[in-house]
Each structure stands twice: as C-alpha cells, then as structure tokens.
Amino acid sequence: xxxxxxxxxxxxxxxxxxxxxxxxxxxxxxxxxxxxxxxxxxxxxxxxxxxxxxxxxxxxxxxxxxxxxxxxxxxxxxxxxxxxxxxxxxxxxxxxxxxxxxxxxxxxxxxxxxxxxxxxxxxxxxxxxxxxxxxxxxxxxxxxxxxxxxxxxxxxxxxxxxxxxxxxxxxxxxxxxxxxxxxxxxxxxxxxxxxxxxxxxxxxxxxxxxxxxxxxxxxxxxxxxxxxxxxxxxxxxxxxxxxxxxxxxxxxxxxxxxxxxxx
Ligand SMILES: [Zn+2]
Numbered sequence: 419x420x421x422x423x424x425x426x427x428x429x430x431x432x433x434x435x436x437x438x439x440x441x442x443x444x445x446x447x448x449x450x451x452x453x454x455x456x457x458x459x460x461x462x463x464x465x466x467x468x469x470x471x472x473x474x475x476x477x478x479x480x481x482x483x484x485x486x487x488x489x490x491x492x493x494x495x496x497x498x499x500x501x502x503x504x505x506x507x508x509x510x511x512x513x514x515x516x517x518x519x520x521x522x523x524x525x526x527x528x529x530x531x532x533x534x535x536x537x538x539x540x541x542x543x544x545x546x547x548x549x550x551x552x553x554x555x556x557x558x559x560x561x562x563x564x565x566x567x568x569x570x571x572x573x574x575x576x577x578x579x580x581x582x583x584x585x586x587x588x589x590x591x592x593x594x595x596x597x598x599x600x601x602x603x604x605x606x607x608x609x610x611x612x613x614x615x616x617x618x619x620x621x622x623x624x625x626x627x628x629x630x631x632x633x634x635x636x637x638x639x640x641x642x643x644x645x646x647x648x649x650x651x652x653x654x655x656x657x658x659x660x661x662x663x664x665x666x667x668x669x670x671x672x673x674x675x676x677x678x679x680x681x
Pocket of ligand 1: 465483485486487628629630
C-alpha cells in the first residue's frame with residue numbers, strides 16, 4: 419500500500435514538474451527562432467556548420483564552424499529572433515594562420531541571448547555595434563594579448579540573468595561587422611569597436627558577416643556543451659541553398675512553409 423501510494427505521489431510530482439523542454443529533449447528543441455535579419459535583404463549563407471575548404475586552409479586546426487554565417491554589408495541591422503535576456507561583450511585572441519600571419523580570431527563584439535523557455539543560448543558575433551539601450555556591454559578581461567568575456571559568457575545562467583536585459587523578438591540588438599577577425603591592426607574592445615572598415619581590413623575573404631550560434635553551456639558556464647545548427651542541417655555551405663525559402667530545424671515557419679524573419 420505504502421509503495422503504491424508513493425508511486426502515485428511520484429507520478430503526480432513528475433506530472434507537476436512537466437516541462438516541454440524536458441520532453442522534447444529526446445528529439446531536440448522545437449522550432450522557436452526567426453531569421454535574425456530583415457526579410458527584404460538579399461541573403462545567403464557563406465559558411466555552414468562545417469567550414470568550406472578555403473577557410474579550413476587558413477586555420478586547419480579549427481575544422482568545424484558550429485555556426486552559420488550570413489555575409490552582409492557593414493552596419494546591417496541584426497534583430498532578436500526570439501524573446502530572451504541579452505548582454506554583450508568582446509572576445510578576440512591572436513593565432514598564427516597557415517601562411518604564418520598573426521591574425522585576430524574569436525567572436526569580436528557579440529550579443530548573447532538566453533532563451534528561458536527553450537533553455538538555450540543564441541549568439542550574434544563580429545558585430546560593428548550593439549544597441550546599448552537594450553543590451554548591456556560587459557567589459558572583457560585582458561589575458562596576455564587576448565580578450566576573454568569571463569564576466570559575461572563564462573558564467574552560470576543565474577549570473578548571466580543578473581547582468582542581462584530582456585529583449586523581444588524583432589528588437590534591434592546590433593549591427594553586422596567583422597570585429598574579432600583582425601589582420602594587421604590592434605583591437606581594443608569597446609562598443610562600438612574602433613574599427614574603420616575603409617582602413618582596417620579582415621583576413622576573412624567573406625568580409626563583414628553575421629555569425630549565428632545556438633548552444634547550451636555547462637552549469638558553471640565554463641564552456642559550450644550541446645550545440646545546434648539553427649537550420650538543423652550540420653553540413654557545408656552548399657546544403658543551405660533553400661533555407662530562405664523553406665523553414666527547417668529551429669526556424670519557425672509561416673503557414674505557407676516559408677521561414678519567419680525577425681523583421
Ligand atoms: Zn562564422
């Protein structure tokens with residue numbers, strides 16, 4: 419008798435703690451994102467989940483992108499693709515590429531959003547500016563020549579929440595750039611970064627672009643844990659040809675099956 423009562427109690431307890439996220443974890447999260455750029459732009463994907471050969475040849479030690487890139491003009495607005503809480507910081511470090519050049523690598527000026535309902539982060543990197551009316555900028559730490567966002571990104575969800583501010587789907591969060599991808603000039607983190615696109619060039623042949631990631635972090639925030647392709651493809655660039663005409667992966671669909679855009 420006791421054990422069956424206990425079993426019923428446990429079943430009720432489990433039902434009371436039901437969360438769509440826990441149930442959907444078996445298959446991964448369900449669609450909740452709009453594309454974070456304006457629909458009226460001529461959009462393409464310049465790098466998919468796996469780097470193309472040309473970029474792998476520059477940095478062979480980093481073969482996988484774990485992100486998608488949208489090449490766009492410097493200053494193109496970026497919009498929150500779902501509700502959440504957001505903050506911004508800076509991440510860049512020096513590395514030597516296959517040609518022996520010292521290049522800047524990293525996220526540059528970025529916005530990270532925590533989506534509480536889905537329990538996922540998304541991030542928007544290499545920005546040329548962040549909307550500081552909505553998104554607080556947290557100064558990174560200088561470690562040698564490298565700028566690390568220890569107070570902003572490598573933190574628990576609880577700490578992230580205390581610093582972040584709410585954003586709604588469609589809010590302007592920042593502007594496309596190529597911060598963090600330096601060639602031959604120093605970079606001092608700030609919002610906006612002191613980069614003149616007419617003078618300070620990037621080593622990246624795709625120039626200014628938005629780097630978009632979806633992921634979880636370990637409980638202490640120390641590193642990325644699970645990573646997701648927003649389009650659910652996890653392939654090279656060629657596989658992303660129809661992502662602007664047909665919704666897939668974590669991208670919300672319109673009634674006609676086309677992807678939703680944040681603006
Ligand atoms: Zn990228």
